[in-house]
Amino acid sequence: MIRVGIVGATGYAGEELIRLLLGHEKALITKLVSRTFVGQFMEDVYPSYFGYDLPRFEKASKVELASECDVVFFASPSGTAWPWIRDLISINPRIKIIDIGSDLRLKDPLLYKEWYGYEHGAPELLLKSVYGLTELNFEKITNAGLVANPGCYPTAVILAFAPLLHFGLIGVDSIIVNALTGISGAGRALSQGYHFPECNENMKAYGLLRHRHVPEIEQELNIIGKAIGRDEPVCLSFTPHVVPLNRGILITGYGDFRWDKAKVSDLNIKPDTLGLTQLYKDFYHGKKFIRIRPADQVPQTKAVAGSNYCDISIRADERTGRILVMSAIDNLVKGAAGQAVQNMNLMFGEPEDTGLNLAPLWL
Numbered sequence: 587m588i589r590v591g592i593v594g595a596t597g598y599a600g601e602e603l604i605r606l607l608l609g610h611e612k613a614l615i616t617k618l619v620s621r622t623f624v625g626q627f628m629e630d631v632y633p634s635y636f637g638y639d640l641p642r643f644e645k646a647s648k649v650e651l652a653s654e655c656d657v658v659f660f661a662s663p664s665g666t667a668w669p670w671i672r673d674l675i676s677i678n679p680r681i682k683i684i685d686i687g688s689d690l691r692l693k694d695p696l697l698y699k700e701w702y703g704y705e706h707g708a709p710e711l712l713l714k715s716v717y718g719l720t721e722l723n724f725e726k727i728t729n730a731g732l733v734a735n736p737g738c739y740p741t742a743v744i745l746a747f748a749p750l751l752h753f754g755l756i757g758v759d760s761i762i763v764n765a766l767t768g769i770s771g772a773g774r775a776l777s778q779g780y781h782f783p784e785c786n787e788n789m790k791a792y793g794l795l796r797h798r799h800v801p802e803i804e805q806e807l808n809i810i811g812k813a814i815g816r817d818e819p820v821c822l823s824f825t826p827h828v829v830p831l832n833r834g835i836l837i838t839g840y841g842d843f844r845w846d847k848a849k850v851s852d853l854n855i856k857p858d859t860l861g862l863t864q865l866y867k868d869f870y871h872g873k874k875f876i877r878i879r880p881a882d883q884v885p886q887t888k889a890v891a892g893s894n895y896c897d898i899s900i901r902a903d904e905r906t907g908r909i910l911v912m913s914a915i916d917n918l919v920k921g922a923a924g925q926a927v928q929n930m931n932l933m934f935g936e937p938e939d940t941g942l943n944l945a946p947l948w949l
């Protein structure tokens with residue numbers, strides 16, 4: 587059995603992780619770390635866990651965590667995980683770590699000051715960590731000890747745009763993304779804007795021009811572009827909105843369609859919606875959790891809720907010369923805990939779908 591510890595276990599991402607791991611035949615939860623609920627059980631915090639055999643929440647010491655777990659997940663706020671991760675590795679260099687937060691995601695430590703407002707105190711971790719977007723970094727994750735689980739929006743955006751970057755079919759300075767998220771994306775801590783009367787029957791944009799996920803998306807799309815010899819950096823316009831749903835992310839993205847006859851003939855596709863849909867199917871062939879929707883369908887949050895799927899659909903807009911690409915995920919599953927379990931599976935040599943064969947919840 588894989589012995590699992592979770593720091594930040596009482597938050598929404600931590601709760602989802604516990605739900606998934608309870609259905610994982612190889613995982614055994616041994617340590618649940620909380621600052622607020624020490625001595626209590628999961629069912630005291632979330633009544634849905636009534637009767638489940640889980641350890642009490644504890645203020646575990648780093649030595650205990652490092653010696654009694656094979657893998658530790660961090661589901662704690664940005665800036666809180668890196669000191670723990672640094673110390674756990676120094677106590678037990680063989681321990682595996684998956685950070686569902688953002689402390690391992692950006693390769694340039696200066697970006698933490700600029701976008702998150704704190705100094706990253708362990709930049710050496712950033713060089714060692716692998717970006718855990720499972721479908722794109724499968725081999726690297728298999729050999730990794732330290733995984734940066736991607737952000738929820740970055741998961742939806744990068745998976746939607748990766749084939750276009752990979753085949754050089756989009757103007758990298760023309761990418762615009764609008765995104766919608768359910769309220770659970772903001773976490774469980776109380777805040778006025780997320781009170782029921784404030785957010786129900788309401789939709790609003792937030793994080794204008796400077797959302798923290800922008801450098802992460804640009805970083806990863808640039809890596810894909812560079813791999814085909816393009817040095818021109820991605821310049822993303824990204825506007826997230828919060829909508830009255832519990833869970834779910836839907837993105838609609840646009841960019842200039844860059845194709846020339848030679849490239850399209852090399853790829854053996856027609857430069858239209860059907861051709862691009864086929865290209866996406868080929869790119870994600872064998873990737874179980876990516877579903878490319880046919881040209882008469884759209885991704886929707888209900889069709890992925892509670893599951894680890896990312897649904898994607900693409901259109902060539904012949905009138906404007908732009909591409910429209912859409913994707914939907916469950917922010918707590920493919921956007922957080924599900925992808926983290928997918929990464930754990932690869933890190934421990936398990937089939938990537940162990941514990942993740944969940945059909946979506948339509949109702």
Ligand SMILES: NC(=O)c1ccc[n+]([C@@H]2O[C@H](COP(=O)([O-])OP(=O)(O)OC[C@H]3O[C@@H](n4cnc5c(N)ncnc54)[C@H](OP(=O)(O)O)[C@@H]3O)[C@@H](O)[C@H]2O)c1
Nearest residue numbers: 594596597598599620621622661662687771773774917922
């Ligand atoms: N919500 C999402 O959709 C989503 C998606 C992808 C990634 N993430 C990331 O996952 C992480 C958790 O998000 P969340 O939505 O689950 O947040 P959350 O509901 O607010 O939960 C965070 C948990 O972390 C613990 N915590 C708070 N401060 C801490 C500290 N200084 N040290 C250790 N633990 C601390 C708290 O538990 P105790 O008070 O019991 O210790 C809290 O329950 C964040 O980094 C977030 O960016 C969230």
